[in-house]
Amino acid sequence: MTALLERPKIAPPRTRRRFSWRSWLVLAVVAAITLVPVTLLLINSLNVAAPGQPTSYGLGNWRTAFADPALRDAAWNTVRLAVPRVLIGLVIATVLSWLIARTDLPGAKVVEVAFWFAFFIPSLSMTLGWILLLDPATGVVNQVLRPIFGDGGDGQGPLNIYSYWGIIWSHLTATTVPIMTILLIPGFRRMNAGLEEAALLSGATRWRTAARITVPIMLPTLLGAALLSFIYSLKAFEIELLLGTPIGINVYSTQIYEWIHDTPPQYGIATALGAVFIPVLVLVAIGQRLATRRRNYVTVTGHSFNDEPMRLGRKGRWVAGVLVWGYVVITTVLPIAAIVTGSFMRRFGFFTIKQPFTTRQWHTLFQDNLFVSAIGNSLLIGLIATVLGVAVYFAVGYAIVRSRLTTRGGIDLMAWLPAAIPGILLGLGLLWLYLATPLRTVLYGNILGLTIAVVISHMSTGTQQIKAALMQVNADHETAARLAGAGFLRANRHIMLPLLGPSVAAAGILTFHAAVGDISTVVLLSSQNSRPLSILLLEYSTSGALEQASALGVVISVLTVSVALIARALAGGRLRRRTPPADRKKA
Template identity: 60%
Template sequence: MTIAPPRPPVREIPPVQPDLRRTRRFSLRGLRGVPVVLIVAALTAVPVLLLLFNSFNVSRPGEASRYGLDNWRKALSDPQLGTAIWNTLRLGVTRTLIAVVIATVLSYLIARTDMPGRRVVEVALWFAFFIPPLSMTLGWIVLLDPSNGVINTVLRSLFGLSSVQGPLNIYSFWGIILAHISASSVPLMTILIIPSMRRMSSSLEEAARSCGAGRFRTVVSVTLPLARPAIIGAALLSFIYSLKTFEIEYLLGNPIGFKVYSTQIYDWVYREPPLYGIATALGIMIIPVMVILAIAQRLLTRNRTFVTVGARGYSDVPMALGRVRRWVVAGFAYLYAVLIIGLPAAALIVGSFMRRFGFFQIKHPFTTANWSDLVHDNLFAPAAWNSLKIGIGATVLGVLVYFAIAFVAVRTRMRGRAAVDVLAWLPVAVPGILLGLGLLWLYLGTPLKSILYGSVGGLILAIIINHMATGTQQMKAGIMQISPDHDQAARTCGARPARSLWHIMLPLLGPSVAAVAVLTFDTAIRDISSVVLLTSGNSRPLSVLLLEYSSTSELEEAAALGVIMSIVTVIVGLVATKLAGGRMQRGKSRRRAARRPLDATAPLPLSPTSDSLPDAPQGRPAANLN
């Protein structure tokens, strides 16, 4: 019989006492993100909440606040509301459907084919994107005014039409569509779709062609499905912008009584007495739709900067269209660029030198007096100075704000960084006219009234908030491309976070910071909708002055001012394109160098993680390696 050895006595393990100091330190560290969340929420969420709160304020301006449902009842019972919403939706859907077809075709021809002069067409689309939409619309008025438009005059003369009006009319539903397609929708979509198509490897298209698929079937079965997320995302973003537009509808719709919801809000605010409550209630109705569309667009395009199709076997050989077909296709692309972009831009320049805007049949129709009158106008110099201050202030402060938000969202583990990212995206879902109305409530209802209402500082804040989503996302993309190993190496060597940020992060992020700065300045110069309700006589910028000239029949001075603003914004936009394009070209050169045929006499480099040889390039036939 085996006797088991006695077991040692079981000792009771005392309960672990919590480290109160560690718990306290953890709690305080967790609260570090609260001030950042509160600051960003104050900039983006508070104006929206004030809109919702004041939509129930039924008192008149200057009276004590009273709350009720009268504003909602009046807004919902107003017969103009249904018409304005219907006009907004049908304008947005129509222009988006037409623009997505045109933009997809142009993007494919520029990015995936050997069409001659494709770079020229792309630069023309960038020109159209950076020219203020109101300036481009003035050019269309010179061409398509129903009475004196150049195109209408030529058509009546050619076809012997006896009518004094038409046959084309820029002051119409289809005229507004044309102005939007030429000035914003197609340029915006192509700018978003072209990079996605350029990142596709042509090896997939070559495989489809090898299996017997023709060009059209290859495009339909391979290219378009791969580009579908970018196309849908661009279409959604364009539709969102169509619901936010103001100046084109205001200029072309007012003469015929055509109202959209943004112009309806503007009219209610500028009535005597102003109907702030009804305008606010109308604005609140559109916010849920905008938020849903903005979230959908973000989900579809959030990875567009980093996803590369066919990275291992990458090849950027363009598709050959054929000797004759490539020139036929190029002819249609050139025709679009000339008629839809070049013609209104040229008409704007010509119109700025006319005695009466659009009247060519009068004696001595051309003059330089318009430019002299503009320069000597008492409103021009202060407006130019205000625009310069707004542009510089919004650029400097905006870059700092956008970098701080992007850095918190990407580089820190701070609690609440996800909320900061979402709040920074909120302004894209708020139309500019509605954001201006929310900030108007903020300025008037707080002690900030004496500092921000009707001042340049208030307009700078509005520009920063309105551009926050775009600027922050651009900064995030740049920071994500910089490896955190640089920061860790700097800390290992004893550098403090501020020194690491100044000597490592900012130099590497320089091109992205410069591009964001240039685009923010461009936005500050041309923006109208977000500042028009916040402007006073002392803070009027050039963009609002252009709207006032255009809407008070001073079209000669408006054309001259439009030319000046177009030159400034195009120059600034080309600088931004150069800064962004330089990085793209350097990346493209590196990829081409990686695919260059290897020298048989040169030693092959070893993999940094093993002693094995690297994979052979996949983009060219094996015969080219020798």
């Protein structure tokens, strides 16, 4: 079966590449979207003048950044937190996605929605939930476990969220496993079960079939999910700031944050440090192309397609159900319950005070004019960014996978660029871009400017999701539609979009979530009139209004999950509708 995945060894004859203005036009458009703000960052990293002073260029910012002894520790902490979390998360997410999408796991749809809910809860709020549960002194779980396992003599523990493994655990439950699961499930659903059945009939075990058939075919999706998770691990900020600062674990992003919030702000030094991500990104993008270019990953062809779930058997379903549902309860239900509980507490984390619960903060939140304005702004930004973003991501992904453009390698690299820049620095680059154009009154501090920022910041995730999906669908579908007289747009609308429905929906859902929950990218671009819910959540959290912050986190989560459920219903779950039992009996 593996031989079927290999490309023919006979190389096609070499043809002389001609100049194609379409290739360079597409590359120029993508570069204008992604490269311009990055270029502005690089230019301003060389500006050594103090704020408000005439521009002066030099390498002083770079020397200062790399001479700081704290940088080495921050870089090491970033790597040692990112690598284990990505590897552990990939294993867990792969198993969970396979069980949800490829088997008759009990309650699979509910489990999938639970992971959406876990991801859509703002990471800041999820971390507050884990603090309520695992604070070494007052955590609810620790108070239950302490009489059993002891406290080590200091009245604290046995678990501590303010630790190295506490940070990794928070990331795994709040971001890494949920986002990987959301990205992997559509790919598993496009798997043709006929390939696995053929391997099993040939005598291969289920483990060998998974290793030789399932994993190789899923390689683009697995690599895309792992690499995106790794890149976003390098830029992680909120959890490290909240849990790492008290124990002295400083990472790359928090070091940049400190420099930006110095007095005066050290924008040049922070930008120089942020630019280090770019060569890492280039290596990641090149590595992904080299790893996926020598194989064929098509699973949806013009022939018969079978996506019937694999039967686990009565005992297998019971074991898998207990394990999966136990994981969901521990990693998702508990922190979400803690967040909801915290939103009704008079004082966050204090259960022993008189009358600890109240609904006052909910009344205060809904009566706040800032909340009414922010929810309207977030819905408008989210809907526009979702529609515009999906169109842009599909066009870029199609150009990379389906077109014969000579510049598609450069287009792929450009699409990765926004992932290389921490959100706050990307927002700073866009701020300089907006203020330097005649459209500053339209872009800066307005809905349009925030929407463009969200689309650009999420381009890497959206494009890689669409690209991996296109690599699994045979181009013969489009060719057949074109031969039947359909135009390019009609063929994609009636053929490709239905086949790519789950992946397109996932890209749209993640874009909407970014529009509603992103903080770092839009914090420098928003104004009083365009403040979204994410900025209001940041203001509540930093001002000490943790009860209102918890309530707002619940509102954001319900909003994004509702949109996700609608998108999933419109996109559909499987590529082929199963025949109703009644019709089977007739047959």
